[in-house]
Amino acid sequence: MTHDGAAGGTVREIRDAVRSRTRSAVEVCRDALARIEALEPQLHAFNTVIADRALARADAIDREPERWRDAPLAGVPVALKDNLSTRGVRTTASSRILDGYVPPYDATVVTRLEMAGAVIVGKTNCDEFAMGSSTENSAFGPVRNPWALDRTPGGSSGGSAAAVAARMAPLALGSDTGGSIRQPAALCGVVGLKPTYGRVSRYGLLAFGSSLDQIGPVTRTVHDAALALNVLAGADPADATSVPEPVPDYTAALTGDIRGARIGVPRALLAQGVDAAVARALDAALDVLESRGATIVDVELPHAGHAIPVYYLVATAEASSNLARYDGVRYGFRANPEPGTRNQELRTMYSRTRAQGFGAEVKRRIMLGTYVLSAGYYDAYYLKAQRVRTLILRDYEQAFTQGQAVDLIAMPTSPTPAFRIGERVEDPLQMYLADVFTVSANLAGLPALSVPCGFTADRLPIGLQLTGRHFDEATLLRVADAYERDTEWSTQPPPILSR
Amino acid sequence: MPAAFTREDVAKIAALANLELDPSEIDLFARQLGDILTYAEQVQQVDTTGVPPTASVITRPAADRVDEVRPSLNRDEALANAPDRALDAGFFKVPRVIG
Numbered sequence: 001m002t003h004d005g006a007a008g009g010t011v012r013e014i015r016d017a018v019r020s021r022t023r024s025a026v027e028v029c030r031d032a033l034a035r036i037e038a039l040e041p042q043l044h045a046f047n048t049v050i051a052d053r054a055l056a057r058a059d060a061i062d063r064e065p066e067r068w069r070d071a072p073l074a075g076v077p078v079a080l081k082d083n084l085s086t087r088g089v090r091t092t093a094s095s096r097i098l099d100g101y102v103p104p105y106d107a108t109v110v111t112r113l114e115m116a117g118a119v120i121v122g123k124t125n126c127d128e129f130a131m132g133s134s135t136e137n138s139a140f141g142p143v144r145n146p147w148a149l150d151r152t153p154g155g156s157s158g159g160s161a162a163a164v165a166a167r168m169a170p171l172a173l174g175s176d177t178g179g180s181i182r183q184p185a186a187l188c189g190v191v192g193l194k195p196t197y198g199r200v201s202r203y204g205l206l207a208f209g210s211s212l213d214q215i216g217p218v219t220r221t222v223h224d225a226a227l228a229l230n231v232l233a234g235a236d237p238a239d240a241t242s243v244p245e246p247v248p249d250y251t252a253a254l255t256g257d258i259r260g261a262r263i264g265v266p267r268a269l270l271a272q273g274v275d276a277a278v279a280r281a282l283d284a285a286l287d288v289l290e291s292r293g294a295t296i297v298d299v300e301l302p303h304a305g306h307a308i309p310v311y312y313l314v315a316t317a318e319a320s321s322n323l324a325r326y327d328g329v330r331y332g333f334r335a336n337p338e339p340g341t342r343n344q345e346l347r348t349m350y351s352r353t354r355a356q357g358f359g360a361e362v363k364r365r366i367m368l369g370t371y372v373l374s375a376g377y378y379d380a381y382y383l384k385a386q387r388v389r390t391l392i393l394r395d396y397e398q399a400f401t402q403g404q405a406v407d408l409i410a411m412p413t414s415p416t417p418a419f420r421i422g423e424r425v426e427d428p429l430q431m432y433l434a435d436v437f438t439v440s441a442n443l444a445g446l447p448a449l450s451v452p453c454g455f456t457a458d459r460l461p462i463g464l465q466l467t468g469r470h471f472d473e474a475t476l477l478r479v480a481d482a483y484e485r486d487t488e489w490s491t492q493p494p495p496i497l498s499r
Numbered sequence: 500m501p502a503a504f505t506r507e508d509v510a511k512i513a514a515l516a517n518l519e520l521d522p523s524e525i526d527l528f529a530r531q532l533g534d535i536l537t538y539a540e541q542v543q544q545v546d547t548t549g550v551p552p553t554a555s556v557i558t559r560p561a562a563d564r565v566d567e568v569r570p571s572l573n574r575d576e577a578l579a580n581a582p583d584r585a586l587d588a589g590f591f592k593v594p595r596v597i598g
Contacts, residue, residue: 100580101580102579102580104572104576104577104579104580105572197556197557198557211554211555211556237564241555241557243557303545306541306542306545309538309539309540309541309542310542312535312539313539313542320516324517327517328582329581329582329591329593330577330580330581330591331580331581331582332580332582333582334582334583345594345595345596346593346594346595346596347517348519348594349593349594350517351513351514351517351518351519352519354516354517354518354519355518355519355520355521358518360524363518363520363524363528364528364531364532366516366518367509367512367513367516367518367528367532368532368535368536370512370515370516371512371532371536374512374515380543381536381539381542383552384542384543384545384547385539385542386552386553386554387545387547387550387551387552387553388542388545388547388550389552389553390547390550390551390552390553391545391547391550393553393556428531428535429531429534429535429538432535443553443556444556445556445557
């Protein structure tokens with residue numbers, strides 16, 4: 001697949017051009033920065049752009065061609081979700097409570113990207129602390145979808161997905177706790193991969209739900225996602241939940257040969273609430289996979305229908321604990337307490353700092369999580385949810401090993417295309433239900449990706465989600481890449497690029 | 500188990516969470532948390548007899564690392580982001596809590 005170089009280039013194209021010195025890293029970086037400058041007023045995909053630093057870094061790469069000659073991401077501009085720590089660059093998680101915070105260290109993924117030759121251009125807008133499905137929960141205002149500016153890009157990594165769709169960067173990182181990489185990728189017409197839990201170090205990711213969070217790439221092609229995963233994956237002494245599983249060359253898996261691959265479709269789960277255009281796009285995608293030699297079978301995931309409540313009980317419990325650290329003492333914003341009884345002042349400072357620093361959705365989740373962990377309700381909600389989580393995990397294990405033993409499970413990434421900004425903000429429960437097809441992979445720790453698979457009649461992108469076995473990203477990427485070879489969805493630029 | 504939240508329930512949770520809520524937030528959360536919990540109560544219907552809870556899906560835990568001293572953040576870096584601090588003494592500063 002080729003992409004128009006003038007429209008930014010893919011990770012692979014840029015990397016090859018910089019390594020062969022056909023293009024300089026500075027030239028590539030200027031190109032990305034120019035597009036960011038031109039489109040940012042309309043999209044609001046970035047919280048911070050670090051133009052000078054990026055250009056200096058690109059120049060350093062150009063000055064040492066020998067050193068970077070084999071670098072897997074030589075000169076590739078990268079946008080980072082603003083919940084990934086960057087030494088010396090403010091990191092906000094799109095929250096007021098981190099006002100002024102400048103991390104003293106880099107996330108492991110940032111170190112890995114830079115060692116691979118990447119050039120970080122900025123930090124992308126997202127839902128506050130990655131809590132949301134639309135970026136409307138950002139303290140800095142929502143991101144707009146490059147395909148339709150009155151619609152959300154999805155979330156929470158909406159800035160990352162919008163940036164890649166609009167060719168502001170060929171690669172962005174997101175984090176995915178319940179679909180936050182895959183759903184915005186689907187709604188913006190790009191590729192988003194959530195690796196297996198433990199595949200990529202979480203060190204330096206501002207924690208939301210620690211048993212669910214995983215960092216992954218957003219790209220325009222599946223091949224680029226494989227290239228990025230090659231760099232990101234691997235155990236890290238700084239993250240005890242990262243797993244010392246060997247890291248293959250994921251690009252070597254992209255053979256185009258998917259004959260014999262068994263792909264399961266949970267028809268019962270898809271029976272209701274899926275937009276008609278999305279359902280048609282899924283069926284058409286399955287036909288493409290079948291024509292390439294894959295076998296499509298029905299699978300049962302009997303407990304997947306409970307995934308939303310289980311997820312919102314588990315994730316909010318973990319969030320309420322993780323976000324206890326934002327108390328106005330060690331970093332970020334502090335509210336000035338009014339003078340009161342002296343021994344009450346510290347508590348007042350904490351609770352006022354949190355009241356003024358957190359937005360409504362974060363408060364709602366802290367409240368819910370605190371409640372389900374509190375004495376008297378822990379067993380009925382949190383512990384019960386953890387038991388149903390076991391059943392959801394077992395459903396997948398059975399689908400992958402028993403009966404027809406599938407290699408992958410296919411479903412839509414999102415039941416609907418991009419929705420309008422403001423459409424769901426009044427009803428948090430309605431917003432949560434949009435995550436119905438994505439949260440299970442996080443609860444089960446499985447790798448899953450979204451690849452573009454069509455458009456609605458209004459030219460809104462639709463995403464196909466594939467979920468694989470633990471640590472079998474290779475099969476996931478191989479099948480998605482084969483699908484991409486037979487379709488043209490991911491080559492089509494959003495209308496914002498032709499205005 | 501309450502299907503609805505009273506304002507007192509919400510205030511109690513807010514105190515546990517160190518969150519100061521204004522009266523309109525208390526009303527809003529009482530309604531919204533009630534809605535969400537009512538929806539979430541479907542998990543109570545699932546038979547989980549004999550099913551252990553899953554807290555983590557890590558399949559192969561990382562090996563313990565060698566216990567050796569390594570460089571870490573120095574004190575000034577650790578204090579650099581604090582809203583109030585005593586750099587010379589090496590303290591974070593908070594409102595007075597004793598006497």
